[in-house]
Amino acid sequence: MANRAYCLVLPVILGGLLLKLWEPQAVSDSLKVRMNEKTQIVSFNANVIINCELYDFHLLPLEINGIEVRWFHRRTNSANEVKVFEYYGGKQTSFRSGASISISGLRMGDASLFLPLIQLQEGGEYRCEVIISPNRAQATSRLEVEAQPSSILLPQEVVVQEKKVFTLECIVAGFYPEPVQIIWKKVISGTHSLIVDNSEAINISSNNDGTFNATSHLILQPLLEDNGTIYQCVVVHKSLLTPLQSSTTLIVTELVKSTDVEKTIMYVLLIVMVLGFCVWFFVEPFAKGNTQVTALCRWSKDWWRQGLRQHQALRLQQRQLSRVVRRLFGSNLRHRVQ
Structure with missing residues (x-):
């Protein structure tokens, strides 16, 4: 009886297994x-x-x-x-x-x-x-x-007069996102570098494509012994695997001074002017009617006026020379920085 029931159940179990195997995946x-x-x-x-x-x-x-x-x-x-x-x-x-x-x-x-x-x-x-x-x-x-910075704008070298306050500019262009760090370093002995602290706050500006520019300024007052010193502008940004940097070399020149000849001429003209003024002012009122003294007074007056004109002309030349020097160094410096 048990064998008969087993024979009836077995086909049902096998049929169920076959249906499971053929069910769509x-x-x-x-x-x-x-x-x-x-x-x-x-x-x-x-x-x-x-x-x-x-x-x-x-x-x-x-x-x-x-x-x-x-x-x-x-x-x-x-x-x-x-x-x-x-x-x-x-x-x-x-x-x-x-x-x-x-x-x-x-x-x-x-x-x-x-x-x-x-x-x-x-x-x-x-x-x-x-x-x-x-x-x-x-x-x-x-x-x-x-976006990685597309460029660092820093001149290869800059010319500046000794003891003159000078601002060095570094422009980093075309980076994204906005946070960026700019570090100034001074190269020592050609191998080691020292971080410089006298820099101004970074100025950030945006471009039409959504990227940013950053400008950093370093304030310097170099001496003659600083001639040839190398400064580095180092940029740290999350898009860079290693910091980006650019270097510039300082060319320090002596202050432009007046020569000894110019000083001597100025002193001589000043003495002539003083003497001419004294003769004109003190002698002429008491020499009326005396043709020789009157002629001397007129000569002194002419010398005084001529000396005054020469003194003014020399001062004008000095001012023009100073403007030319400042314009020469200033324009040269601005040209290099730009």
């Missing part, structure tokens, strides 16, 4: 997508691929006409989400210029998004959504866009 598979867990850091204007892949899904290759893919972007510190790309019914629709996915990659479960020439404002959170009816899966990933 889609019933047991769950749709899952995977994206980068770490923030993806990319360079400004680079071509970028944001990964989004199906995993633990065994029905590959896929019938792509039955797949729907959507990509969304949300900027940093923003609650609004914007659709970037959509694939549906075998058609790609880009809401951001150049956005696309690989059709051959999608057949193998790769829905990664391609974005050419990434811009600074495109950093933030990206969401990938994949639909294989009736299943739906999604994941998010973060993207950060950086």
